[in-house]
Amino acid sequence: MVHPTVTEANWTDATGTPKTTSGFIGEINYVKATVPNFCNEEVRIYFHVKAHKDNAYYKNRYFITTKTDSEGKINTAVSFSKEMKAKLGISNWNVNLKFALVGIVDNQLYAFKGISYPVSNSELKVTTKKEILDLYFEYKGKRLVPTDRVPYNSKTPTKIKMVAHTRNMIGEKIKFTAHALKDDSILENLNESTIKANGITELSFQKKAPAHLKKDDTETYYAGVEGFSTKHFKDKTLVFKVGAKLDSGDVFDKNDPQLVWGAKVSKEFRLKVVKICKNIEKEKEISFSPNTLMNIMAFETANTFSPSAGTFKADPRDSRKGGFVGLIQFGKEAAEGLNIKRTELMKMTAEKQLDYVEKWFLLKSKSQLKSATDIYLSVNYPKAAGKGHIDKEPVYGDPNAAYRANKPFLREADEINEKGKKIGKVGGKTYVWEVREALEENYHEGEYTRNIWYNPLKKMELRGWYRSGWLPNESEYLLKTNVRDSGMHQGLDLYAPVGTTVYACVDGVRVRVGPDVSETYGKTITIKGFYEGKEYYFFYAHLSERRIKIGDKVKAGDIIGETGKTGNANNLSSKMEHLHFEVRNKKSAQGAAVEPFKTIKELKKNVKINPDKNTQI
Incomplete structure (x- = not known):
């Protein structure tokens, strides 16, 4: 044994x-x-x-x-x-x-x-210290970074949301501020914001451009919270630009929508979601956001987007009453109403099953789809759809089995035991406010799983110089090589002088893989994230500085460190300095690397494989 x-x-x-x-x-x-x-x-x-x-x-x-x-x-x-x-x-x-x-x-x-x-x-x-953990602006559901330029004009106000994540402050109120340098806050006349049970609070406001501003003029505002220092937050900047479309440093495919949870699914899936939402908006004359639909499907499938997710697959008999399956957890009654069997739904691709998701919502009335909460209730408990604005409206309660089965909605103190397990209570009820908070939490999680690629360096070109001469091909992914002592190269060597800023290439979280400091790779960072529906581990090596810790969540484009010459790169001359970058398909230090150019289309497109030797000195 x-x-x-x-x-x-x-x-x-x-x-x-x-x-x-x-x-x-x-x-x-x-x-x-x-x-x-x-x-x-x-x-x-x-x-x-x-x-x-x-x-x-x-x-x-x-x-x-x-x-x-x-x-x-x-x-x-x-x-x-x-x-x-x-x-x-x-x-x-x-x-x-x-x-x-x-x-x-x-x-x-x-x-x-x-x-x-x-x-x-x-x-x-x-x-027990009271803290502000994160602070940022949002525009149309997107967390803004300093490189973004938000549309601004003097006729139509631009709607902005401020978001703060807190610790040990549930139920308390905070006062948001937003100010230009040396100016007073533009939010003085707005009320304080109450912190919800998830530790998050939000404030929405709108602003028009002053009449004197001309096209391409900008105004910059900085987020703050009265009574707390916010100098260390990197995404607290809001830049308005007159006449702009949302402009970002992210590398976007113009033919591919950027969605929350978008990295968990295929491009075909994302495009179909947008098309479905447009069809529903046209048919029902309502607002039906693709991000809302993505979040609902993520929530219902435990963030897997699996067409077979749910309890039905444990006993896949269409004749039985119980069991739910798929992207929005189709039950027996729902499937029959769509003239489809659950066994058929379970065997479909996720992309094909979206057809039945669309059919489901087209059967709903306009009054059932008034808000993101209502849209979700039309899936989870249709009887309550249309009441998503009434916080204390009961959705279901004990002894209804759905009350205890939907554990994310058990949010009151007496529904959680001393071990932190959500167990519900005799006579307990799930209210609309609990459903809304659970959905909002999942949405914020999805904001760290968007389908966005950001180049790890601003300048993307292969390292060219080696001790044997100018050999940029040796910096590619090569299982066999002529000039390396190890005889193997499982990533890309990207030319980068010591101190070059390094960026998170995808949304994700820093994880530990192998030693924190390696004799070979020196100081490293590994980011776990998704790309085109698949999980990868993006590995950065030979760093001099690391600005994120194990467990820190990052968004594509966040600054995570600086290049260096740590590990076996310590004796390289300045013209050989580089970032070693790998794409791995599992959490392992050995045998996990995949061919970067074949796996990540942006790398093949953006990395210069024949650089100018005169620029690497």
Whole structure:
């Protein structure tokens, strides 16, 4: 028998993204771990704390018991309860909280083999400090970056939204500001904004261009929150430009719409979604956003967009009453109303199933599709569609099975137990406000999965100089090479003098793959993201500076670091300095690289493979 070893263990948020810091109020954290060869077995999670200024962990400990699944995985919610606080012997929650895993076999504790995951991943800094975590402007659902230029004129006001993500401030109010340099805020006359249960608050406003501005003139405003420092936020800039269309530094395919969750699906799928929404808008004379539809399908399929997603595939009999399937979770009654069988829907491609998504919404009345919440309710619980603006309108409640089955909607304190598990309550109800918040959270997650490519460097050309001379072809993806000591090259070497700014090429999250600093690659960054519906790991090497941490979410175009000469590049001359860039199809340091030019069409288009040797000096 193989002695089980813990191969992964992290604190994460509800989406599985690793985290190192948590607030106390309103945040639910998860222990995510993998113990191969220890499947469907009980595991005890022990928690220890230490004061922030003390390296020693207290002996007091608290534990909860959970169970691995059929693959040896654990994903257990942890809430900071009074019982936990008492047993850990702490007076407040400003602590570092660490966990360790021990198996249980035949009612006896069972120690796993030497733990191979980084100890730091199992430590979480818990704080009660009130903080602003993120602050930015949005225009038409797009998070703005400093390179964007927002349309502006003196006749029609431009509608803008400000968004703040907070910690330990649920239920409180904040005052947004937006001001030009040395000027007062243009939001002085607007009310304070209340922070919702997800820690997010928003403020919408609109502004016309002053009459004296001419075409191509710009005005710049900076986001702020009264009482908090916001100098460190990189996307707090709003640039209006008279006569502009939305102009961005992102690399767009003009024939491909950029959508939330768009990187999870194919271009064919995205184009069809836009066409469907236009058809519905024309037929129903309403606003029907492609981003709204993308978010609904993501939410209903657990963000997979699988045509077979749902409970039906576990027992795929069209005769049975229960079971839902597909992009909007078609049930028996819905499928019959569309003259299709669920078994047929399950076997379709996602692109083909969109035809039935369109047919479903065309059967709805205009009054059922008034808002994004109503559109979703027309899928999840049609009886409530049209009431999406009434916060306290009950959608369904106990003993209706849908009440407990739809766990993202269980948001009231007494619907969540002390372990952070959403269990509902006797006589409980799901209200419209809970549905809306769950959808908004999923939408914000989808904003980090857009189908946008951004070149990792502003200047994209192969490195040319090697010790053997001018050989730019050696900088391509080559399994065999003549001048490299290793005899292998699994990425692209892009010419970049030390200190060149490096950008996130896709929306995603920084993950750890291999050592944090490698003898070969030096300082590295790996971003996990999606491209054309497939998951990839984008690897940057030989960096001098890294501006994002493990677990940080990024958007395409975010600055993530600077090039350098770390690892085996440390002795290269200035004309040989470069960024080593790889595209990998799995989370592995070995054997995962794929051919960049064949995989990413923008790389083939934008990388200059025959650079001028006189420019690399």
